[in-house]
Every structure is written in structure tokens, then in C-alpha cells.
Amino acid sequence: MTFPNPKLSRRHLLAASAAVVVAFSAASCTRGESPTPVPTPGGHRPSPSDPWRPVAHLTAEKNWLNDPNGLVYHAGTYHAFYQYNPRGNSWGNMSWGHSTSQDLVHWEQQPVAMEASLEEEVFSGCIVMDKDNASGLGSAETPPMVAIYTSAYGKNGPLPQGSQAQSVAFSLDDGTTWKKYQGNPVLNLAPTNNNFRDPKITWYEPGHYWVMTTVVADAQVVKLFKSTDLLHWEYLSDFSGVGAQGGLWEVPELLHMDVADSTTKKWVMLLSINPGGIAGGSGMQYFVGEFDGTRFTAENAAATDAPLNESQWLDHGADYYAANSISGAPGDKPVLLGWMGNWDYAQDVPTTPWRGSMAIPRELTLVRGAKRLELRSAIARVAHETLNHSGEVKSKNLTVGSSTMDLGPDFSGRTQVIELDMDLTSAREAGVLLRQSSASKDGLRISYNRESGGIRVDRSKAGTSNFSEKFSPFHEVAVPSPGSKVHLTILLDSSSVEVFAPVGTAVISDTFFPDWDNTGASAFSIEGETDFTVQSRSL
Numbered sequence: 001m002t003f004p005n006p007k008l009s010r011r012h013l014l015a016a017s018a019a020v021v022v023a024f025s026a027a028s029c030t031r032g033e034s035p036t037p038v039p040t041p042g043g044h045r046p047s048p049s050d051p052w053r054p055v056a057h058l059t060a061e062k063n064w065l066n067d068p069n070g071l072v073y074h075a076g077t078y079h080a081f082y083q084y085n086p087r088g089n090s091w092g093n094m095s096w097g098h099s100t101s102q103d104l105v106h107w108e109q110q111p112v113a114m115e116a117s118l119e120e121e122v123f124s125g126c127i128v129m130d131k132d133n134a135s136g137l138g139s140a141e142t143p144p145m146v147a148i149y150t151s152a153y154g155k156n157g158p159l160p161q162g163s164q165a166q167s168v169a170f171s172l173d174d175g176t177t178w179k180k181y182q183g184n185p186v187l188n189l190a191p192t193n194n195n196f197r198d199p200k201i202t203w204y205e206p207g208h209y210w211v212m213t214t215v216v217a218d219a220q221v222v223k224l225f226k227s228t229d230l231l232h233w234e235y236l237s238d239f240s241g242v243g244a245q246g247g248l249w250e251v252p253e254l255l256h257m258d259v260a261d262s263t264t265k266k267w268v269m270l271l272s273i274n275p276g277g278i279a280g281g282s283g284m285q286y287f288v289g290e291f292d293g294t295r296f297t298a299e300n301a302a303a304t305d306a307p308l309n310e311s312q313w314l315d316h317g318a319d320y321y322a323a324n325s326i327s328g329a330p331g332d333k334p335v336l337l338g339w340m341g342n343w344d345y346a347q348d349v350p351t352t353p354w355r356g357s358m359a360i361p362r363e364l365t366l367v368r369g370a371k372r373l374e375l376r377s378a379i380a381r382v383a384h385e386t387l388n389h390s391g392e393v394k395s396k397n398l399t400v401g402s403s404t405m406d407l408g409p410d411f412s413g414r415t416q417v418i419e420l421d422m423d424l425t426s427a428r429e430a431g432v433l434l435r436q437s438s439a440s441k442d443g444l445r446i447s448y449n450r451e452s453g454g455i456r457v458d459r460s461k462a463g464t465s466n467f468s469e470k471f472s473p474f475h476e477v478a479v480p481s482p483g484s485k486v487h488l489t490i491l492l493d494s495s496s497v498e499v500f501a502p503v504g505t506a507v508i509s510d511t512f513f514p515d516w517d518n519t520g521a522s523a524f525s526i527e528g529e530t531d532f533t534v535q536s537r538s539l
């Protein structure tokens with residue numbers, strides 16, 4: 001199969017108010033330790049000519065990126081490799097780009113790690129440190145960094161054009177240069193290798209072997225394999241027949257996690273689905289269960305014909321996909337990096353010379369919910385500490401009654417972290433408008449409804465959206481026990497927002513493309529009064 005038109009080929013290939021202000025208490029401003037804005041790699045800051053450039057999220061200086069790949073922490077450095085087109089600003093020539101970070105907020109772009117050739121494109125995969133040199137690809141003194149990726153074969157490859165199989169590459173210089181293994185591919189599903197991709201590896205301590213999860217994407221099957229040397233892989237089992245089925249299953253991962261406040265551990269399967277996600281288009285579901293060394297069995301999983309909201313979702317926004325964990329990351333919680341994109345419109349978004357950004361890294365906790373075990377998400381500790389050391393903190397207490405109130409210049413901006421406490425003492429709904437236009441008063445609307453417990457992000461009047469009919473207008477998730485009080489953590493970064501519900505029960509990650517001049521911020525309260533405490537730190 002050749003891919004002359006990246007868009008078509010990808011689809012083909014991947015199947016593919018009476019304003020009454022009741023009270024207002026004066027603003028209190030505290031100086032942060034470092035009042036300077038976050039410096040960005042290459043000095044990139046949003047500007048009128050590059051208005052949607054994030055400052056606290058990984059982007060490539062130029063060109064297209066999608067899935068994070070090969071996430072590994074090694075010798076004090078976080079490495080993110082990712083699906084990257086070195087030659088253009090849309091999907092194609094899939095290669096592994098590379099960026100590094102010390103704090104998960106500031107990223108330095110490195111040379112392309114593995115570039116597409118006529119023979120193969122380098123699709124998604126993972127990296128592990130082979131510390132005992134079990135693969136023999138390094139030495140005892142210089143253990144190799146081993147990447148397992150999907151070879152998407154073009155002309156003159158070892159498998160027919162259009163096949164996908166798993167291959168190995170290794171680095172002996174901490175991820176700077178890569179050599180492909182001569183015996184590639186190391187794993188295929190002969191006689192057919194259609195849509196067989198996205199290897200991710202986890203160490204299975206009881207059996208002393210590596211376990212790889214992969215997918216046959218269009219069959220909605222996760223396939224598990226094991227190996228002791230990362231080169232020879234033995235089939236273990238299939239996982240299928242539960243959860244959302246409305247699209248391709250992609251980028252699976254098995255995580256072994258502590259259950260909070262207990263001595264129990266459980267296995268969690270992360271799985272991306274496209275289309276068929278909870279917010280439309282691409283989304284990420286997860287399953288909690290047991291893994292016995294051979295087979296993963298999900299517990300309390302939604303049936304395949306169940307409504308989508310019975311499945312468990314990592315994010316309820318439209319732009320969180322292909323997230324996977326950073327191998328070897330310090331701490332006892334998985335740290336995930338996800339792509340802030342949706343295949344429904346990612347190739348049409350109006351950014352240039354770059355397209356695609358990663359989400360803020362998150363850490364996951366597994367807790368007992370009302371009916372079943374659930375994941376909770378928080379901004380990864382290292383990233384949160386970094387964000388907490390940037391900019392200046394401004395805070396304000398105010399009460400708003402059935403009206404919209406300008407928060408004033410201290411709270412306006414394009415890039416900020418906001419801690420928002422709202423007590424809807426008598427209001428039905430309350431929230432904030434960000435990136436607001438001074439003329440029309442439209443903006444990104446983030447709201448909470450006391451009765452339904454629904455947190456909603458409405459991007460329908462937040463900026464340009466005429467690039468795609470599939471750019472969905474708003475996304476909503478209900479908090480488990482609605483009440484009058486709610487706390488939201490909001491990360492606003494030029495062209496994206498990530499809204500964390502109380503105690504991380506849910507996240508809404510959305511991209512949006514506001515006018516450069518729209519920087520206003522307001523608080524609103526509908527049908528009654530709301531007490532607000534707004535704390536903002538500019539980035």
C-alpha cells in the first residue's frame with residue numbers, strides 16, 4: 001500500500017444578567033518565588049504570528065506530531081519520543097521525534113531519533129532500559145536502551161507493503177542515536193499482519209519476564225506476548241469482548257497499580273479508541289482487573305453494547321489520546337503522557353508551523369469508587385511543582401449574584417494555572433469565562449451545575465472552529481456526589497485547557513483556538529449567588 005495523500009492514506013491504513021453584585025472582597029496579590037514567565041524551548045512564546053503556541057506543553061518547533069512513544073526516565077532525564085513528520089505539518093513520513101525534559105514542563109527538542117524510509121515508517125511503540133543487557137544489544141558496562149516499535153512497511157520491506165509488525169532498535173548513548181536490530185521484525189502475525197501495532201512493554205516480576213501488549217486495531221483485540229530477552233516473543237493471550245467497540249483499538253498498556261488505602265494491587269489496561277470515544281472521535285477507556293501472567297481479565301467492565309458512559313474513561317474531553325506511562329519514572333504512581341488531539345480534526349487545526357501538542361503529564365491513583373475501582377488523575381507531581389514556581393500568584397474572593405463579573409486585568413491572560421473554588425450558595429450554575437472577547441464577551445466557558453453535578457467545558461464560542469465540522473462544541477462529566485461546593489484546577493495554555501474535577505475524579509482536556517486579543521476573564525453565576533475564590537498563576 002502506498003500513501004500518496006496523508007489524509008486519505010491514514011484513514012485507509014488505520015481504517016481509519018439583572019446584574020446584582022452582592023459582595024466583593026478586595027483582591028490580594030502574593031508574589032511568587034519567580035515572577036518570570038516559563039521559558040520555552042527555542043525561546044518559543046505565543047506571539048501574534050504563532051498565537052496558539054503552548055508554553056507548558058510539549059510541541060515540536062515545527063511540523064506534525066501525534067502519539068507519545070518511547071517514554072522513559074533515565075539518568076535524571078525524561079525522554080519523550082513521539083510520532084513525528086520531519087517533512088510536513090500533517091500526518092505522514094512517520095518517524096520518531098525526540099524531546100527531553102528535567103521537570104515535565106520545559107522540553108528541549110532533540111534530533112529526530114528514527115526517520116521514516118521508503119521501506120518502513122516508524123509507528124508507535126515504547127522504550128525500556130535493558131539494565132541486565134538481556135537482549136545482548138549492549139554490554140554489562142553499557143546496557144542498552146531498547147525501543148520496540150511498529151514497522152509499517154512500504155516498498156521493499158521484509159513483509160508485504162501495508163503490513164505492520166513489531167521491531168527493535170537500540171541506543172547505547174542515552175537515546176541520542178539509534179540502530180535498528182538486524183533481525184527485524186521480531187514479532188509478526190504471519191500470514192497476515194494488518195493493523196497489528198502499538199507495542200508497550202511492562203515487567204512481570206512474578207514470572208521474571210517482559211509482557212508486551214499490542215493490538216489488532218480493526219479487530220478490537222489486544223494481544224499479549226512475553227519475552228525474557230526483548231527479541232523473542234511468545235504468544236500469551238487475547239483480550240477483547242468488553243467495553244466500547246465503536247472504532248479502532250490502539251495503544252494499549254498494562255499497568256500494575258496499588259489500590260489506595262489497601263495492601264491490594266490490581267492490573268489496569270489502558271486503551272485508546274478511535275472513533276467511538278466518550279466525547280466523540282478519539283478517546284481513552286480503561287479496564288481494571290487481574291493478570292495471572294498469561295491472561296488479563298477485566299472486572300466489572302462494561303458490556304460491548306452498554307451505553308458509552310458505563311465504560312471507564314481517562315478523560316471526558318475531546319483531546320486526550322494514546323497516553324502511555326513513562327517507564328522508570330520516579331515515584332510509586334504511573335506518570336502518563338498523552339497526545340492532546342483527536343483524529344476527527346487534528347489534521348485540520350489552524351496552527352503553523354507546528355501541529356499537535358502533548359497533554360500535561362499526569363499521575364494516576366487507583367481508588368475504590370461507589371461501584372468499582374476507579375482511576376484518579378492529577379497533574380504529575382514534578383510538573384505541578386514546576387508550574388507552582390512560575391509566574392505570580394493572584395487571588396480574589398468575590399460573590400456574584402445572577403450576573404457575570406469581570407475578574408479584572410490580574411486574571412486575564414493566555415497562559416495560566418487557576419485554582420477555582422465555587423460555593424453555589426443559591427445558584428443553579430456557576431463558572432468562569434476565559435480568553436474572553438472584550439467586544440462580544442464570548443469566551444471559553446467552564447461551568448458547574450449544582451443539581452446534575454455536571455462540569456462542562458464549552459468551546460463553541462471560544463475561537464475559530466470552522467476548520468472542521470467535527471470540532472465538537474462542549475464536553476461534560478458529572479462529579480460523583482453533587483453538592484454546592486466544587487474545586488477545579490484549570491490549566492490554560494494558549495490553545496488548550498485541562499480541567500481537573502475535585503480529587504481527580506475526571507479530567508476534561510480540550511483544544512481551542514482563540515483570537516490573540518481575547519484575554520479577558522469573568523466569573524458568572526446563574527439563578528442565584530455563588531461565592532468564588534479564584535487563584536491564578538500566570539505561566
Ligand code: FRU
Pocket residue numbers: 014066067083094123124150197198250251322
Ligand atoms: C494512534 C496511532 C497508532 C499508530 C500511530 C501512527 O494515534 O494510529 O495506532 O501506531 O498512531 O502514527
